[in-house]
Amino acid sequence: MDSTPIDRIIPINIEDEMRNAYIDYSMSVIVARALPDVRDGLKPVHRRVLYGMYELGLNHHKAYKKSARIVGEVLGKYHPHGDGSVYDAMVRMAQSWSLRYPLVEGQGNFGSVDGDAPAAMRYTEARLVKVSEELIKELNKNTVDFQLNFDGSLQEPIVLPAKLPNLLLNGSSGIAVGMATNMAPHNLGETLDAIIAYIDNNEITISELMAYMVAPDFPTGGIIYGYSGVKEAFETGRGRIVLRGKATIEVTASGKEQIIVTEIPYQVNKASMIERTAHLINDKKIDGIADIRDESDKDGMRIVYDLKRDAVANVVLNNLYKQTQLQSSFSVNNVALVGGRPKVLHLKELITHFVNHRHEVLVRKTSFDLEQAKKRIHLLEGYLIALDNLDKVITLIRGSKDPEVAKESLVTAFLLSEVQAKAILEMRLQRLTGLERAKVIEEHAQVKKLIDYLLEILGDKTLRMQLIKEELMELKERYADTRRTVVEYNSDEFTMEDMIPDTEVVIMISNQGYIKRTPLAEYRVQGRGGVGAKGVSTKKDDFTEHLFIATAHQYLLIFTAYGKIYWIKVYTIPETKKATQGKAIQNLINISPGDQVRSIIQVRDLKNVDYVDNHYVIMCTKQGIIKKTPLRAYAMPRSNGIHAIIIREGDCLLDVQLTTGSNHIVLALESGRAIQFNEQDVRPMGRVSSGVRGITLAHEKDRVIGMACFPTPDWDLLVVSEHGYGKRSSLDDYRITKRGGKGVKTIYITEKTGNLVAINAVKDQDELMITNQSGVTIRIEVGKLPVIGRATQGVRLIRLGSDDKIASVAKIDVLDQMAEEEGDEALTSKVLKAGDGFFEKTDNQSQLNKINMLVPEEKEEELAYNDEEEVVDETDLEEEGFSVYDEEE
Structure with missing residues (x-):
């Protein structure tokens, strides 16, 4: 009968105990058995087999040893999980049809591609191959951490230094608890080229890396049939690759x-x-x-x-x-341990973790070499002191009764360290010759030079990355081979999109929901104050409400007043001439009755993990509510749309913009006030939320008219009023406050200017496309607008009719400028950035006159610059809290 005292029994809920025990078990399987480490690409059993063979001295040029001897070494010292697990792991590392670059060289029957079992371990022999030695080299230079083995009697490495990216080269497979990994092998030459490209440019994209790493390269060769699975696997870490014999x-x-x-x-x-x-x-x-x-x-x-x-x-x-x-599939699932935690990794992350590991190994190796070099030069300095005072040293040693006294005498007489004194006592007599002295001096100079070089490496990251790059180039020269697996594109992957050029277009959406796309080349540049050109024919009481630049292959994320989001490819929008009406948007997306399009943003690629993980969607409403949500939340297109924001009663969605998470946000009111705050003040939220207060309205009838996002503070804020007046002011004129304030004046509202209708973040090189409610559009250069303070009404941007008003303002971002002279017919081209694409325009006036010239040149010139800045009364400004100053000053 159990005699345990009742007070020593602790009652435990069996459900909690089972849960905790199972979690402990699952984590043990995940970390210690089934998943590889992202740094060396090895599971513990494979790492222990290689380390055990390394300790046995089984290098590629040494004699083979019985597999049973190797298994016994690993089993007894590092991996007490049965000889079967150790031998099976070693056998697989020796099979040329299992690993693209085998890590063990076997002699005897190691199985076959027909599924034949290997011979018993007592019959087979093995040793390391050259490639596996590249994973183990530098272990003796304190490059990685060690841990105690299962019984605490020995040390084993936690990870190998791994000069080669073994995880990418050989892949891995394993089933843990609740997760699994299945990583494809790749070609060594292609992989090292991609890593070198990443070292040269850390901002390289996955699609750019794919120019170097075309696809996985399987040891049995075959054909990869279709590329979509490869692309998805590289970009997301998961994908299905179809293989054919x-x-x-x-x-x-x-x-x-x-x-x-x-x-x-x-x-x-x-x-x-x-x-x-x-x-x-x-x-x-x-x-x-x-x-x-x-x-x-x-x-x-x-x-x-x-x-x-x-x-x-x-x-x-x-x-x-x-x-x-003869046709099968390989389901890629790139799960590996990163810092001891399982994580799904795309191609760039796999490369990044390997480079970071090699960088850490290089730093630790260099620090070790530096420490050894300092110890050596310390001894050499002692030798030089002894050789310079040879007679005194000999006399002192001969006069000492024992070595300990001699050592203490040397330390005292010549101010040596105990290490130096001991080394002098252990010197052989032949080191006292003149030739040996010269060798000591030469070695001292070489070690001093080595120390300087090692210090330079530790102090210069660029040099360290260059050394890693040179090391990889050397490994490529030594081990690279030709690709075995052929990539064959299937016809299903050639879609209509592949046949459509990714050109820049103007997207217009009217107030009543008509949408169209027009080639950007149909819009010429005019001067400020021009009358514009006819942009679209609309129905009575309709006008262009949204106008922006996009490229044909981009996604449009369409946000409506009710807070829903819809997806559409730009090329699916009907292309028309600029004077036509367009097509009802209800024919393209399933927008709810009574709902209206409020804002549109264009994105490059919703499947690009880097892109969606590093961008946010910022939304604001007419009542001044602002919300920030990761772009990933909207990366799964659905035909019927989804809720992007919960709209409160009496409010509606107004504007949406794409940011990187660290922008400056400016919200502006119809009454002419604006507030600036940091994007970090708005915490990220999920889709099903309503947001937080961004700005407080000036009065009950006031409303937010727009939002501008500034990536850096050196931009200008452009404001436009409903009667065609506008200006740009430095962002520095607007103090940064916390969100939710009332803001400051951004334009002085008068009957002449009308209410504020649009704001935008601009630079000198940008251009504007302004559309009024009657359908007239003008394209002007921002650089021709003067930078004036908040104390002005601005200048006329477009001449309007008596009953006309501004409907929308769109910005074109200029990326670069190139000029080429060709005799008297000189043309100047500008490469402009629109969204994420590019287009070209010409400044040659004779050519501009041929492109939809609706306004005579002489009349346009007359109307272009006949307005000057208009400054309001200083007394009124001071009452509003402005500090008045001379604009010219």
Whole structure:
């Protein structure tokens, strides 16, 4: 009977105990068994096998040792989980059809691609290969941390220094608890090229890296059929890659056709594939095959399908692809341990973690070498002191009764350290010759030079990255080989989008919901104050409300007044001339009855993980509510739309912009006030939320008219009133406050200017497209607008009719400027940035006159610059809290 005292029994809820125990077990499986470390690409058992072989001295040029000896070493010292787990791991590392770059060189029967089991460990032998030695080198230079083994008697490395990106080269597979990993192998030369490209440019995109790393490269060769799965795997860390065996059609001497398969998909059992194919033939599910033979030998794989005389070879081959393992799929799931935690990683993250690991290893290795060099130069300095005072040293040593006294005497007499004194006592007599003295002096100079170089490395990250780059180039020269797996694009991947040029277009949406796209080239540049050109024919009481620049392949994220979001590709919008009305937007998206389009943003690629993870959507409402949500929340397009923001009663969504998370936000009111605050003041929220207060309205009838986002403070704020007046002011004129304030005056509202209708963040190189309610559009250069303070009404931007008003203001961002002289017919081109794309325009006046010239040149020039700045009364300004100053000053 149990005699445990009742007061020592602690009652525990069995559900909690089971939960905690299972969590502990699952974490042990995840970290200590099933998932590889992102740095060296190895699981603990593989790392221990390689380290055990390294300690046994089984380098590539040494003799083989029995596998049982290796398994015993690893099992007894580092991995007490059974000899089967250790031997199976070592066998797989030696199989050329399992690893793209085997890490172990086996001698004997290590299995076959037919699924044959390897011989028992007592019959086989193994040693390391050159590639695996590159993973282990530098272990003796304190490059990585060590930990105690299972019984605390020995030390083992937590991770290997890994000069090569083993995780990318050989991939990995494993099933943990609640998660699994399945990573594809890649070509060494391509992988190192991509890493070098990343070192040269840390901002490189995944699509740019894919120019170096085309696709996975499987050890069994074969064909990657279709590229969409590869692209998705590189960009997201998950994807499905379709693999096909490499087959050719040959004709025998007797005239019969044969299908010859020389390569099969990765991880397909050849014998099993042939057996299952034979069953399908016998069951009449595959017709046209008379016989199957496996003619594979030591020279390579060869599977022969003899065809019947009436069979069509291509039809039979396609049937084999469809019904047998001659076509299979590899589901990529890039899960690896990062800092001890499992994480799904895309291509750039895998490269980044490897480079960071190599950088840390280099720093630790250099620090170790520096410490050793300092110790050596310390000894050499002691030797030089002894050689310079040789007679005194000999006399002192001869007069000492024992070595300890001699050491103390040397320390006292020549101010040496105990280490130096001990080294002097241990010097051989031959070191006292003149030649040996010269060698000491030469070595001292070399070590001093080495110390200076090591200090330079530790003090210069650019130099360290250059050393890593040179190391990778050397490894590529030594180990790179040709690609084995061929990439074949299938016809399903060529969509209508591939046939449409990614050009820049103007998107217009009217107040009543008509949308169209027009080539940007149809809009010429005019001077400030021009009358504009006819932009769109609209129905009575309708006008252009939204106008912006996009590229044909971009996504448009359309936000409505009710707070919903819809997705549409730009090229799916009907293209028309600029004077036509367009198409009702209800024909393109399932917008709710009574709802209205309020704002549109364009994004590059919703599948680009880097892009969606580093951008935010900022929304504001007419009542001054602002909300910030990660772009990832809107990265899954749905035909019926989803809620982007919860709109409060009496409010509606007004404006939406894309930011990077660190912008300056300016909100402006119809009454002419504006507030500036940091984007960090607005915390990120989920889709199903309403937001927080951004600005307080001046009065009950006031409303927010726009929002401007500034990536840096050196931009200007452009404001436009409803009667066509506008100006730009330095952002420095607006003090930064907390969100929710009342703001300061941004334009002095009068009957002449009308209420404020638009704001925008601009620079000198930008251009504006201004559209009024009657459909007239003008395109002007921001650089021709003077920078004036908040104390002005601004200048006339467009001349309006008596009943006309400004409807929308869009900005074109100028990226660069290039000029080329060609005789008297000189043309100046500007490369302009619109959204995320580019377009070209010409400043040549003769050509501009040919492009939709609706206004005579002389009249346009007359109207362009006949307005000056208008400053309001200083007394009124001072009452409003302005500090008045001379604009010219």
